[in-house]
Amino acid sequence: MSETLLELNDIGKFYGNIIALKGVTTTVEAGQVTCVLGDNGAGKSTFIKILAGVHEHDAGELVFQGEEMNFTSPRQALDRGIAAVYQDLAMVPLMSVWRNFWLGSEPTKGVWPVRWVDKAKSKRIAKEEMAKMGIDIRDTEQPVGTLSGGERQSVAIARAVYFGAKVLILDEPTSALGVKQSGVVLRYILEAAKRGLGVIFITHNPNHAWPVGDRFLILNRGQSMGNFAKEEITIDELTSLMAGGAELEELQSELERAR
Amino acid sequence: MPRRDGPLLARPFRESYEGHAMMVWRGITSMSDEKTGGRKRGSTIEETAAEAAEGAVVEQMTETITEEAAGGDERLAYRGVFQRMLIRPEIGAVIGAIGIWTFFWAVSERFGNYGGMSNILDIASTLGIMAVAVAMLMIGGEFDLSSGAATGALAILTILLVRDVTGEMGGASFSLWIALPLSFAAAMLLGWFNGAMVEKTSLPSFIVTLGSFFILKGMKSGFGKLIVDQVQVGKLDDLKITAEETGVSDRGYGFFNKVFAAEWQRLDHLWEGRDAVYTAAILGGLTLLVVAVYEQNFAENAKKNPLGALLLIGGIVGAVVGVLTLHNTDGSSGDLLGAAIIGISMMVGFFGLALWRYARHQSGGSAGFSGSALWALGIGLALTAAGVFFARWLDSTNEETLLLLVTEQGLRAILFCGLIAGGLVYLAIAASRAGRVSPVSKSIVLLVTAGVLAGLAFFIQAESTSRKFRSEFFSVLLAIAAVVAVWAIVSMFFANRRESDFAAERRGTVLNWLGLALLALGLVVRLMFTNEAEVLAGNPPAKFTVRILWFLGFTAVCSWVLARTKFGSWTFAVGGNKQAARQVGVPAARTKTQLFMLVSGAAWLVGCLLAFNINSIQAGTGNGLEFEYIIAAVVGGTMLTGGYGSTIGAAIGAMIMAMAIPGISFARWNTDWRFVFLGGILLLAVIANNFIKTKAEGART
Numbered sequence: 001m002s003e004t005l006l007e008l009n010d011i012g013k014f015y016g017n018i019i020a021l022k023g024v025t026t027t028v029e030a031g032q033v034t035c036v037l038g039d040n041g042a043g044k045s046t047f048i049k050i051l052a053g054v055h056e057h058d059a060g061e062l063v064f065q066g067e068e069m070n071f072t073s074p075r076q077a078l079d080r081g082i083a084a085v086y087q088d089l090a091m092v093p094l095m096s097v098w099r100n101f102w103l104g105s106e107p108t109k110g111v112w113p114v115r116w117v118d119k120a121k122s123k124r125i126a127k128e129e130m131a132k133m134g135i136d137i138r139d140t141e142q143p144v145g146t147l148s149g150g151e152r153q154s155v156a157i158a159r160a161v162y163f164g165a166k167v168l169i170l171d172e173p174t175s176a177l178g179v180k181q182s183g184v185v186l187r188y189i190l191e192a193a194k195r196g197l198g199v200i201f202i203t204h205n206p207n208h209a210w211p212v213g214d215r216f217l218i219l220n221r222g223q224s225m226g227n228f229a230k231e232e233i234t235i236d237e238l239t240s241l242m243a244g245g246a247e248l249e250e251l252q253s254e255l256e257r258a259r
Numbered sequence: 260m261p262r263r264d265g266p267l268l269a270r271p272f273r274e275s276y277e278g279h280a281m282m283v284w285r286g287i288t289s290m291s292d293e294k295t296g297g298r299k300r301g302s303t304i305e306e307t308a309a310e311a312a313e314g315a316v317v318e319q320m321t322e323t324i325t326e327e328a329a330g331g332d333e334r335l336a337y338r339g340v341f342q343r344m345l346i347r348p349e350i351g352a353v354i355g356a357i358g359i360w361t362f363f364w365a366v367s368e369r370f371g372n373y374g375g376m377s378n379i380l381d382i383a384s385t386l387g388i389m390a391v392a393v394a395m396l397m398i399g400g401e402f403d404l405s406s407g408a409a410t411g412a413l414a415i416l417t418i419l420l421v422r423d424v425t426g427e428m429g430g431a432s433f434s435l436w437i438a439l440p441l442s443f444a445a446a447m448l449l450g451w452f453n454g455a456m457v458e459k460t461s462l463p464s465f466i467v468t469l470g471s472f473f474i475l476k477g478m479k480s481g482f483g484k485l486i487v488d489q490v491q492v493g494k495l496d497d498l499k500i501t502a503e504e505t506g507v508s509d510r511g512y513g514f515f516n517k518v519f520a521a522e523w524q525r526l527d528h529l530w531e532g533r534d535a536v537y538t539a540a541i542l543g544g545l546t547l548l549v550v551a552v553y554e555q556n557f558a559e560n561a562k563k564n565p566l567g568a569l570l571l572i573g574g575i576v577g578a579v580v581g582v583l584t585l586h587n588t589d590g591s592s593g594d595l596l597g598a599a600i601i602g603i604s605m606m607v608g609f610f611g612l613a614l615w616r617y618a619r620h621q622s623g624g625s626a627g628f629s630g631s632a633l634w635a636l637g638i639g640l641a642l643t644a645a646g647v648f649f650a651r652w653l654d655s656t657n658e659e660t661l662l663l664l665v666t667e668q669g670l671r672a673i674l675f676c677g678l679i680a681g682g683l684v685y686l687a688i689a690a691s692r693a694g695r696v697s698p699v700s701k702s703i704v705l706l707v708t709a710g711v712l713a714g715l716a717f718f719i720q721a722e723s724t725s726r727k728f729r730s731e732f733f734s735v736l737l738a739i740a741a742v743v744a745v746w747a748i749v750s751m752f753f754a755n756r757r758e759s760d761f762a763a764e765r766r767g768t769v770l771n772w773l774g775l776a777l778l779a780l781g782l783v784v785r786l787m788f789t790n791e792a793e794v795l796a797g798n799p800p801a802k803f804t805v806r807i808l809w810f811l812g813f814t815a816v817c818s819w820v821l822a823r824t825k826f827g828s829w830t831f832a833v834g835g836n837k838q839a840a841r842q843v844g845v846p847a848a849r850t851k852t853q854l855f856m857l858v859s860g861a862a863w864l865v866g867c868l869l870a871f872n873i874n875s876i877q878a879g880t881g882n883g884l885e886f887e888y889i890i891a892a893v894v895g896g897t898m899l900t901g902g903y904g905s906t907i908g909a910a911i912g913a914m915i916m917a918m919a920i921p922g923i924s925f926a927r928w929n930t931d932w933r934f935v936f937l938g939g940i941l942l943l944a945v946i947a948n949n950f951i952k953t954k955a956e957g958a959r960t
Binding site: 084093119 | 819823824825827828829831832835838839840842843844845902903
């Protein structure tokens with residue numbers, strides 16, 4: 001079997017007396033997609049922030065490649081190979097594709113103090129990496145703002161993959177996209193997993209999670225509702241668990257009566 | 260949600276992007292809220308219902324979509340050379356500068372002569388150095404309102420550091436070799452203070468630097484009065500005088516005076532070969548620029564046509580003969596002959612070039628006009644005709660004031676220039692609309708435009724007896740008419756390139772730079788040297804100070820840094836989306852602080868230039884100029900909200916503003932009207948830049 005990259009045991013996070021996250025357990029394996037499902041306010045954002053090093057966890061343990069971790073800054077997590085692609089994409093819309101791709105880690109030529117960005121190389125590699133994700137950017141000079149939502153996601157994913165991410169966290173990558181675009185992004189997720197990354201795919205849409213996921217972690221109101229391998233669960237169970245099971249059934253019958 | 264230059268430091272793009280998603284969300288949740296009374300549960304129901312169907316198709320969708328994506332983005336059309344030119348942020352400033360130059364040049368006899376030129380460059384230099392630095396800071400998403408006051412403050416500090424302790428005015432009595440590094444360190448400290456305050460408090464830089472502006476302003480007059488007991492601090496050249504009188508060292512004054520205030524007296528430099536170099540450089544430069552546009556615009560022919568090469572050589576030979584004819588004759592008939600030879604050989608040469616290198620149209624298409632093109636053509640011709648009419652109707656010699664503001668001759672000039680400019684814009688619009696029908700239609704419109712330009716040239720020549728228009732205008736306009744005519748004919752026969760060609764782009768870029776360099780060489784030679792004929796004609800003396808070189812050098816370095824270095828990339832990033840930049844590891848706080856230090860460093864440089872040039876600094880020096888720096892940057896295409904802009908644009912913006920100062924007084928208006936002009940230019944620039952940018956980027960926001 002594949003290597004286990006990340007193990008979470010009973011992770012919890014408290015903001016004062018508010019329990020933002022409690023008792024979350026799951027694993028992320030290389031080449032597999034772990035989906036984190038949850039409704040609004042379920043604790044998904046807190047979950048990502050702990051993994052990406054924005055917040056520290058207050059309970060439980062976070063084991064990365066067999067080593068217990070406690071990230072105190074995003075840079076630390078990034079250096080270990082945990083890259084997060086946020087909902088707002090961490091893109092600068094008015095900058096060109098290649099500049100966005102390299103932002104923060106531009107390759108340079110020359111000796112200090114006269115050192116400049118190796119434009120030809122940056123452009124070439126950006127184009128190649130995008131092509132590996134199955135997207136052909138004809139002109140890497142075009143501003144990212146002119147790309148479609150799915151293409152922008154692919155730039156972000158390609159960037160994370162190129163800079164040596166082992167675990168890729170995708171925060172609701174499909175939430176703002178149309179049906180077609182969502183499909184494209186799901187394909188990029190599989191592409192990234194195929195290249196040996198452990199992918200954490202966070203979504204509130206079971207229909208997006210089901211086709212790509214190998215493992216599902218369901219959160220509701222800051223609590224883990226379960227952690228299942230794909231064989232252990234069906235999409236219907238997933239949906240009803242996500243919404244809190246019994247509550248949903250009650251609601252359905254109520255709605256039917258109202259008709 | 261349309262993009263606007265909204266509140267300061269807003270991130271319009273991201274807002275609209277997220278805003279849209281949020282709106283959809285709220286739509287879904289609020290609908291169900293009413294039914295169930297529970298926001299959380301409601302949204303789930305709606306969501307699952309709406310997306311159940313979606314989920315079923317997702318899997319098969321992925322298949323087809325990946326294929327599409329792999330095939331390249333067919334929606335991304337090739338951008339022609341003109342389109343690419345239009346998306347440059349500084350394009351508005353370039354057009355504005357040419358327009359304003361032409362206007363003042365046309366209405367005033369003194370504007371643009373050597374004295375006027377050195378005056379403009381002098382003003383533009385100090386303004387421009389600051390504008391370039393401020394533009395970089397604005398691209399990084401911040402403002403510095405203390406930048407104006409800082410120039411004066413640092414100049415005063417430098418002077419106080421070198422003044423004698425004894426004597427009527429006190430000072431620290433340092434050598435300049437120590438005083439200049441010390442005041443530079445003070446400048447760095449000021450920039451660091453501004454940057455750190457903005458970063459640590461995360462208050463808007465507008466407020467923080469407004470605070471440091473008042474502190475500096477108060478310190479300038481406060482310390483001035485405390486130490487030297489007056490609001491004016493001077494004199495730096497006492498160093499030299501004391502050294503001469505007593506024989507002590509001048510403490511570096513001689514050296515630094517050369518660095519910051521060396522002068523070039525034009526009348527002392529005679530060179531008879533000047534005009535030949537000037538003419539050759541200008542003609543050569545313009546030709547190279549046109550060739551560069553050709554190279555980037557037309558599709559190359561795989562098989563070259565040798566006949567074209569022959570015509571090209573003929574054209575070049577003809578042009579040289581023409582220039583020699585022009586050079587060796589005096590008097591108008593010789594001039595006309597020379598001009599005619601140059602014009603014709605230029606047409607032949609350019610056509611030959613096209614025939615030699617570029618592919619023909621498959622079919623030229625038939626001439627046809629859309630209604631909108633005809634409209635634009637009609638409006639353009641009507642406006643031009645109206646301009647000519649007013650020029651004939653109004654009396655060019657009448658200097659009586661009408662309506663409190665302008666003389667009749669001034670009104671005539673304004674109406675003529677304005678209407679003609681409007682007419683030409685409409686003709687250009689007509690050409691672009693006609694181009695959508697067929698290349699032949701476009702060429703016809705362009706030929707009409709060329710005809711109009713030539714007609715205007717002759718009209719102006721006929722009117723050149725009037726004191727308000729210059730005869731030189733004639734030849735310039737005629738040359739432009741010829742270029743447009745050649746372009747019309749060539750684009751009728753030869754096909755535009757439809758896909759990018761790296762080699763051709765390269766050639767075009769190199770030719771562009773060569774052309775610009777030649778043009779610059781021609782202008783510099785003409786400005787720096789004089790000849791006997793001019794001396795005999797009694798041209799007034801003109802001197803150029805070394806600050807122009809500082810201005811050019813500073814702009815060049817900043818432009819390079821912005822375009823080619825990590826720091827430049829980070830500047831755009833922290834201004835465009837600070838959060839995102841931080842997430843990918845850009846040291847946002849450090850970058851912004853360094854930008855503040857760049858601005859205060861520039862203020863130190865300007866302070867030194869002022870201190871050595873005018874010797875005594877008033878306490879009020881520089882106060883209030885910070886807004887002029889910001890205007891220059893904005894006129895140059897820098898966005899108020901950050902993340903977009905250009906240093907070259909800011910430099911040109913400073914030129915525009917510097918032109919206004921002598922231009923308005925030469926045009927015999929009261930100089931108070933300068934501020935009306937500045938305000939108008941600012942509004943126009945913001946609107947024009949916004950318009951150009953949305954056009955260039957397409958409708959997607």
